[in-house]
Amino acid sequence: MKNEILDLVAQFADAQTKEFIPGESIVQYTGPTIDKDEYVAIISTVLDGWFGLGAQATKFETEVALRLSKLHGVYVNSGSSANLIALETMKELYCKEDKTYKIITPAASFPTTVNPIIQLGFEPIFVDVELGTYNMVEEQVLDALKDDDVIGIMYAHPLGIPIANTKKYYELIKQKGGFLVEDCCDALDSTYNNGDLVGKYSDAATLSFYAAHHITTGEGGMVAFSQRNAANIARSYRDWGRACFCSGKDVLSSTGACNRRFADWLGNGVITDHRYVYDRIGYNVKPLELQASMGLAQLKKLDDLTQRRKDNYVCLNAFMKSYEKYFILPTAPEGTDASWFSYPITIKDSAPFNRADIVEFLEENKIQTRNFFAGNLLDHPAYKKFDFDIKYSLENASIITNNTFMIGVWPGLNEEIYQYVFKIFEEFFKQRGL
Ligand SMILES: Cc1ncc(COP(=O)(O)O)c(C=O)c1O
Structure with a gap:
């Protein structure tokens, strides 16, 4: 019966392909690229009746970690949780003194790349970014590193554009005895340092599998880490703070990965199960096994999905070049190759129109746009409440808040759809006599 159900699911999924109708279909700025493989994988796992993390999650953890040049992955319920758990782990490993440590981070960011810094009691040192590459301003990072209280650097590769200096920053922070966390949520498969996958030069690297991202498991x-010890700590924070670090088939064994599951763990002479011993103040940010099965199906397509993102960038960028008079176009720095999350456009001050004008026109014509996330976080009410010590000008970050928007390069778009997008851009300029 299971096979019959899965056959029907595959037929249903096959029937979902939609035709693009110019002016009627929405040109999404991003979306999931899934087909029958993902539907069948999910339903098959559901029908197996096992919902908690299991063998597929373990496989997914290992395969994804390798794609970040790491050895150990810990699957969580969101990219935001991944950042939180990564920083909890770093705090435990690196912050040994009773003082307020500082972390360097760009002000133009996704909120939950920065929020764990605040939530876990660190002090952020905000640096600005360059327009176009959206990389951190190097002089500011190097200056901030002179501060003795700096223990870490944490940033996202913005919209897939690699932070070109990551290896250099990693080496510098290691010299100080600190850590680097790379948020690769938007940058799976991007490379830096002439061909190294992002994730390689850091103590922890994170990903999001929300439907907008390079591969998705829904949420x-x-x-990911190179060190098993770090992964064990992260797993503990993920799983309520428990001491037990069993995963995969260890969970099923009566002795556990530690080989002494039943022992005097609490030091009170009573034999206790390690699975119910807690040595951290933890969370529960676990996803489901059925999501992992979807992730494994997505991973098989990743090479192709990455190529399509790159091709779409090339196609869109070639067209946009004619409007460089008005726009700062996105570029990946030398030595890097971006697997683009989206295509950010910053409107120059000299342009005879503003962001609202063009965004409204595109949206009216069914072309989705988005802001470049928060732009400068410090422009937002939640962050204004804090009395942060702002050391550097964050001018470009605020330009992003006000003048940048993004459109799609995800694999759901193609040459035919771009012809429509180009026509609408041309109409916008024509209507203004430009
Ligand atoms: C750079 C970056 N970091 C973190 C996140 C958070 O991921 P999630 O939505 O899975 O919590 C996102 C989400 O888009 C992101 O773009």
């Missing part, structure tokens, strides 16, 4: 995230 979900991963935090």
Whole structure:
């Protein structure tokens, strides 16, 4: 019966392909690229009746970690949770003194790349970014590193554009005895340092599998490490703070990964199950096994999905070049190759129109746009409440808040759809006599 159900599911999924109708279909700025493989994988796992994390999650953790040049992955329920768990782990490993440590981070960011810094009692040192590459301003990072209280650097590769200096920043922070966390949520498969996958030069690398991202499990995230010890700590924070670090088939064994599951763990002479011993103040940010099965199906397509993102960038960028008079176009720095999340456009001050004008026109014509996330976080009410010590000008970050928007390059778009997008851009300029 299971096979019959899965056959029907595959037929249903096959029937979902939609035709693009110019002016009627929405040109999404991003979306999931899934077909029958993902539907069948999910339903098959559901029909197996096992919902908690299991063998598929373990496989997914290992395969995703390798794609970040790491050895150990810990699957969580979102990219935001991945950042939180990554930083909890770093705090435990690196912050040994009773003082307020500082972390360098760009002000133009996704909120939950920065929020764990605040939530876990660190002090952020905000740096600005360059327009176009959206990389952190190097002089500011190097200056901030001189501060003795700096223990970490934490940033996202913005919209898939790699932070070109990651190896250099990693080496510098290691010299100080600190850590680097790379948020790769928007940058799976991007490379830096002439061909190294993002994730390589850091103590922890994170991903999001929300439907907008390079591969999706609906919701979900991963935090990956080179060291098993770090992964065990992260797993503990993920799983209520428990001491037990069993995963995969160890969970099923009566002795556990530690080989002494039943022992005097609490030091009170009573034999206790390690699975119910807690040595951290933890969370529960676990996803579901059925999501992992979807993730494994997505991973098989990743090479192709990455190529399509790159091709779409090339196609869109070639067209946009004619409007460089008005726009700062996105570029990946030398030595890097971006697997683009989206295509950010910053409107120059000299342009005879503003962001609202063009965004409204595109949206009216069914072309989705988005802001470049928060732009400068410090422009937002939640962050204004804090008395942060702002050391550097964050001018470009605020330009992003006000003048940047993004459109799609995800694999759901193609040459035919772009012809429509180009026509609408041309109409916008024509209507203004430009
Ligand atoms: C750079 C970055 N970091 C973190 C996140 C958070 O991921 P999630 O939505 O899975 O919590 C996102 C989400 O888009 C993101 O773009």
